[in-house]
Amino acid sequence: GAGVSQSPSNKVTEKGKDVELRCDPISGHTALYWYRQSLGQGLEFLIYFQGNSAPDKSGLPSDRFSAERTGGSVSTLTIQRTQQEDSAVYLCASSYQQGAELFGPGTRLTVL
Amino acid sequence: GQQLNQSPQSMFIQEGEDVSMNCTSSSIFNTWLWYKQDPGEGPVLLIALYKAGELTSNGRLTAQFGITRKDSFLNISASIPSDVGIYFCAGPKRAGGTSYGKLTFGQGTILTVHP
Numbered sequence: 001g002a003g004v005s006q007s008p009s010n011k012v013t014e015k016g017k018d019v020e021l022r023c024d025p026i027s028g029h030t031a032l033y034w035y036r037q038s039l040g041q042g043l044e045f046l047i048y049f050q051g052n053s054a055p056d057k058s059g060l061p062s063d064r065f066s067a068e069r070t071g072g073s074v075s076t077l078t079i080q081r082t083q084q085e086d087s088a089v090y091l092c093a094s095s096y097q098q099g100a101e102l103f104g105p106g107t108r109l110t111v112l
Numbered sequence: 113g114q115q116l117n118q119s120p121q122s123m124f125i126q127e128g129e130d131v132s133m134n135c136t137s138s139s140i141f142n143t144w145l146w147y148k149q150d151p152g153e154g155p156v157l158l159i160a161l162y163k164a165g166e167l168t169s170n171g172r173l174t175a176q177f178g179i180t181r182k183d184s185f186l187n188i189s190a191s192i193p194s195d196v197g198i199y200f201c202a203g204p205k206r207a208g209g210t211s212y213g214k215l216t217f218g219q220g221t222i223l224t225v226h227p
Contacts, residue, residue: 033214035215100145101145103147104154106153
């Protein structure tokens with residue numbers, strides 16, 4: 001399809017385990033964003049990649065969270081030593097440099 | 113950081129009624145975005161506003177960028193059952209920012225439409 005895709009759609013893990021969430025942005029979009037949405041809440045910015053620039057990590061809640069974007073395309077968000085408060089929907093979005101962000105369907109993470 | 117206050121938090125309306133929701137900020141925004149989120153889906157962009165005073169329509173949806181640059185509203189006319197969902201306003205996280213990226217989101221308005 002032509003939209004942003006994310007995998008897996010659902011992930012259940014045990015507290016303390018590491019998880020990796022994947023985002024495939026829209027082809028040609030130079031910017032990629034990760035957001036977190038807790039139940040019934042708005043979206044919380046996590047990290048932003050723009051082209052070859054250093055990512056803006058100002059929204060990452062702790063050093064257990066990291067993300068990388070390989071080849072200017074696919075991105076992986078990694079959460080180490082997951083905690084129950086990490087349970088949320090993790091949304092990825094992409095855009096052209098000055099374009100509005102288009103979102104993927106999200107990955108629902110449940111930490112038991 | 114900037115806060116976006118969105119109201120109402122929820123609305124229960126009859127099919128065919130018009131709906132209005134708004135978003136206010138303590139900081140100036142140079143861009144306002146309105147998204148709709150269906151259950152289990154990511155937010156979908158409805159309308160983007162770029163200029164103070166701008167009024168933009170997308171089908172039955174109309175949104176306006178307030179002249180103070182600190183508010184925006186979204187109207188839905190003649191609501192239908194598929195309008196059900198959560199509506200979010202959003203703006204660039206950097207105060208006065210004109211570029212996209214690092215959006216700040218309102219808390220959302222949950223819309224329920226009774227047939």
